[in-house]
Amino acid sequence: MASSTEKEKVTQVPTGLWRHRDFRNLWLGQTSSMFAAHMVAVVFPLLASVSLDASLFEMGLLSAAGYVPYIGVSLFAGVWLDRKPKRAIIVLCDIARALLLLAIPLAWWRDLLSVPTLLVVALLVGSFSVVADVGSASILPALVGRDDLIEGNSKLELSASSASIAGSALGGGIFQLLAGPVSMLINTVLFALSAFFTALIRGERKPGGGHEDAEGTEGTEGGEKPSQSIWRDMAVGVAFVTGHVTVRTLVLTTLVINFFMAIAEPVALVFVTRTLDIPPYTVGLILAASGAGALVGAVIAAPMSRAIPLGRLLILTAAITGIASLLTPLATLVPAPMAVALMIAMYVLDAAMIVVYNINVRSYRSAITPDDMQGRMNAANRMAGMGVMPIGAVLGGLLGTAVGTLPALVLASLGTLTAPLLLACTHVRTVKRVPELEVEPSA
Structure with missing residues (x-):
């Protein structure tokens, strides 16, 4: 049963997480990542249709590339995130997406950009996005108390909604303002910013009650998780x-x-x-x-x-x-x-x-x-x-x-x-x- 202090906390106006350093860094990183993701969702089909003259079938394949990773990658991502510090994995995914998107203007500059190239990049970016998406949903309970989850999710959802509106509009505008493939440089910078802010998180609780230290290694509390097959971990999940x-x-x-x-x-x-x-x-x-x-x-x-x-x-x-x-x-x-x-x-x-x-x-x-x-x-x-x-x-x-x-x-x-x-x-x-x-x- 919740204590009177806990009940009183639930009735307070939820403003406290802005003073929570780790949550602020998570929020800044996720906001940057969300804007990049929504801009990419607009720029990719525009690149295919306008710059590469893709067929309807190719456009369909590009659209499907956004869903396939959720089916093929999600469960593996969940096991990986439960075995390792989530902060480090999210940072890795942000860096990977930044580098993959950097390949688009480089391929265009070398006259190598094609629809198959775009499909491969979209599939890889989508795969890392699935891991980062699952990681960002999973790390919040390791940073804040359970009574703060609704406030934290509300603030993250506010960023997601803003990114949905402004990110999509910016994606189209930047594509029109710059040469299409060059517009990907903006998203590379945004994913890099996301990696930077997420890397500043220091208080992620380790399963079992421990914490990561400042270098990202696991603390000693809670013990190590027994090593077992990834398939076994997936089945347990x-x-x-x-x-x-x-x-x-x-x-x-x-x-x-x-x-x-x-x-x-x-x-x-x-x-x-x-x-x-x-x-x-x-x-x-x-x-x-x-x-x-x-x-x-x-x-x-x-x-x-x-x-x-x-x-x-x-x-x-x-x-x-x-x-x-x-x-x-x-x-x-x-x-x-x-x-x-x-x-x-x-x-x-x-x-x-x-x-x-x-x-x-x-x-x-x-x-x-x-x-x-x-x-x-x-x-x-x-x-x-x-x-x-x-x-x-x-x-x-x-x-x-x-x-x-x-x-x-x-x-x-x-x-x-x-x-x-x-x-x-x-x-x-x-x-x-x-x-x-x-x-x-x-x-």
């Missing part, structure tokens, strides 16, 4: 996620939400541009509302978590996400100006609620996972959540072709609503706040 009833439930509901959102994504663009006949510049405005909604979600996540019990908050945000998605098919029943307003409202509300949901779910999962399982738990979650997205996208295209865009969107929305129903049928609905570590996972 998967067994933890599938065997712990709470973690399993949270991973499953996230998978359900991502799957049905992926089904809706390709159908929605066709629906907006063809069924609603909305012009391209207005479509851009509608899509930009998603970034604005994410920013709102990052700001309101902590206040909502203090005002509403955790279990009810997760059910509420997941339900609002599903209900908000119904505004898209509803837009076909109203005049064009109202349709645009409904679409903007949908993207703002949907993104805001997803961010609030993600921050609280991420904090909840981290709080109930032992330190030496953080990497594997986050890796399994990433693999499951991201791995279903290409499957959902393909099924969305097939479903839209078979039954039409409007029915496909309604079915995807109804599918999303199964996530809050799933949560409501479990013990999660009774959880009041982010709990202390559950030492014995439930069967």
